[in-house]
Amino acid sequence: MMLRTLHFALLLSGLAFADGTTSHNRGRHLRASGDDHSTKNGVGKERRALEEDGIFVPTFSQTDGASSPIRSTIFEPNYVPRRIATTPACQSILWSDEFSGSSGRLESNIWNYDEGRGNNGWGNSELQSYTRNNARVQDGKLIITVKEQDDGTGRTFTSARIHTQDKLEVLYGTLEARIKLPASLENGLWPAFWTLGGNFREVSWPACGEIDVMEMGSEEARLENAIHKRVTSAVHWESGDTRASFGERIATSNPLNDGEFHLFRLEWTSSRISTFVDDNPIMRFDISPEACTDCEEFRQPHFLILNVAVGGTFPGILNEASVTAPLPAEMEVDYVRVCDNGETVLSGSVIEEQVEYGFDCGLPDSCTTSALNNYAGSFRCGSRIRYLLRNGLTEEEACRKVAFEEFPDYCGVCYEQPLDCNVPKTCTRKALSADAAGFPCGDRINFLIGKGQSEAEACRVVAIEEFPNECGACAPFAKTIDCGQPKTCTAAVLQADADGFPCGDRIQYLINSGGRSELEACDQVARGEFPRQCDASGCYDGDRIDFLVKI
Structure with missing residues (x-):
């Protein structure tokens, strides 16, 4: 939309037009x-x-x-947030106007x-x-x-x-x-x-x-x-x-x-x-x-x-x-x-004032620094929770409504997760909030527990059978693999993060579901797929793997 009068023709790059010319x-x-x-x-x-x-x-x-990031986060007394669908090219929304405020203005x-x-x-x-x-x-x-x-x-x-x-x-x-x-x-x-x-x-x-x-x-x-x-x-x-x-x-x-x-x-x-x-x-x-x-x-x-x-x-x-x-x-x-x-x-001037939230949803370290500041559409998860608190819900009710019902994809880490699948450091913070076909892994595990399965069994079903790539860190099994170097693998490398799941889980998955031998699985993960994440001095026996590769 030019601001001066310019008389020009367009320089084109070989596009084909409807009339057949280029x-x-x-x-x-x-x-x-x-x-x-x-x-x-x-x-x-x-x-x-x-x-x-x-x-x-x-x-x-x-x-x-x-700069500091800006978002449009204006709440009105009767405002009901709507879930928004993102496009492949615009996944991480920093700011948006969905024009969902009061009609007329x-x-x-x-x-x-x-x-x-x-x-x-x-x-x-x-x-x-x-x-x-x-x-x-x-x-x-x-x-x-x-x-x-x-x-x-x-x-x-x-x-x-x-x-x-x-x-x-x-x-x-x-x-x-x-x-x-x-x-x-x-x-x-x-x-x-x-x-x-x-x-x-x-x-x-x-x-x-x-x-x-x-x-x-x-x-x-x-x-x-x-x-x-x-x-x-x-x-x-x-x-x-x-x-x-x-x-x-x-x-x-x-x-x-x-x-x-x-x-x-x-x-x-x-x-x-x-x-x-x-x-x-x-x-x-x-x-x-x-x-x-x-x-x-x-x-x-x-x-x-x-x-x-x-x-x-x-x-x-x-x-x-x-x-x-x-x-x-x-x-x-x-x-x-x-x-x-x-x-x-x-x-710009619409920089939202940084809010010190007076609640933590049971997970203060995670919520106050991460989940409460995540954006669900055009507002922060914490802002929505605060709005519900002002309208009579308890902290637990507001946190669960936002994180479970309304915006699990965006605010799903903003609730207390009682289960740990016997791997608390991994599960409670990361794996349980990982997305599994539109809901957090932890929600799926809790659903199965509600259907009568034990925690260990529910964790195993979700992390190994249903969503190994997404929820693989939620599996309660004791890893028996050592890749020929037990001190290195069991203590460090098997727990190293490989795009959202421990290296050991990926190796175990290839053994259980992919039909790989332990050596083949170790080699695939540590050398082929995640050499930087899963190769802390080598998650495999170098001599044995070299021999295997040569064959």
Whole structure:
């Protein structure tokens, strides 16, 4: 969603389009008009791109040859949290707005409103006037409505644009928005999900940087009768005295105005920006320092923006009479999420105050530092427990309700677990809370105990028969294996962690269920699968294993 008037065409990477052509006979450099090509000290710059392994790497030539994490955790008296399903690309949710608060209003501590006409139609000759009255929350959705009306300033159209500047800003991460587009984009509507650099007020555009995750309704798509299939992503930044831009587009096989929600995603790392629609790639752009020496705009926090514009340079509709899209029109947003990708840093004014919880659910070390601060949807497990305490439940009742009934996947370690399967140090903290097909291993063991099995038998069934990979540390058996080095194996290596279960359990499992000999199982685990975790000076007899391998 560009903030200045740029006349450009998209540089594409060989994408196949619905009409059978490819981007190679369509692609052109994105070039800015007007003062974008002005010179300083006799030096002008032109943007080029090189393709490496399917990723476009920006380069430039000269004509002279020369934090603390944030979450949305607002509770209301009658608030009932809902379980949320995650997507494969966005598993570790750091922040989200599921728009499940009171109907009619957005959370003011998260979202800001842009209002009015902006300068030169918000820099793009847009025709609408933005007003907060055109954004509302209803039935768990954000709804932005475009209307044809006189707002008192002589404009014909009103819409809404919301953003998180100063309140939620993101540096790297996976951003997702699940969006239902307006029924028709024909001749005028321009929906977008995008970001701007948090220093926008200080340095303006394009020096702040811009990432367009999704834009639809382009003039090019309209002229090619692909307006409901063509999705565009782009990045804009400043290179010296030149505004640099890069974008790609994709034509989906089916129209996206089908009344269904579609998933738009940004994957942003320190080396790459990638965008997707319904898991189909749109754009990949290399921002590594080696590839893009002046892409510092994409190494700083950005804030999120959602809007629907009417007209402007992108749709190629510059007067009210040319707008023929049926109005009123609505864009619905099911959720907006930010997920951790190992580099993610969140900042902003919505930093939740660190709460000293006055309860521990019977496990103070685990709960206060870990489980109570875990997130179930868009709130902390401890916040939900505290809410239930305020509404009359005892600590034990509140802990069990949250950890057993409502959010076992997220808050499951936040309860006292009386069983230990005869291996208390391993079971009570880690293995009992491990996930076994949607519930903690400890819950499954307790269920079997409730059906009449002994603790030892229930532990054995769950850890050996049903979920050995997930709950294998919960088995009460005494390990008889020694891998030829009893002092090393039985004391240290057999208890070493191998992706959630002791090395010894994995070895025992291969012996019991895989038909391996002890030597074969030891060799597979210590040499093949987990050499760093399970090979403390060797969880096998080296001479015997070498001989075995040679055979």
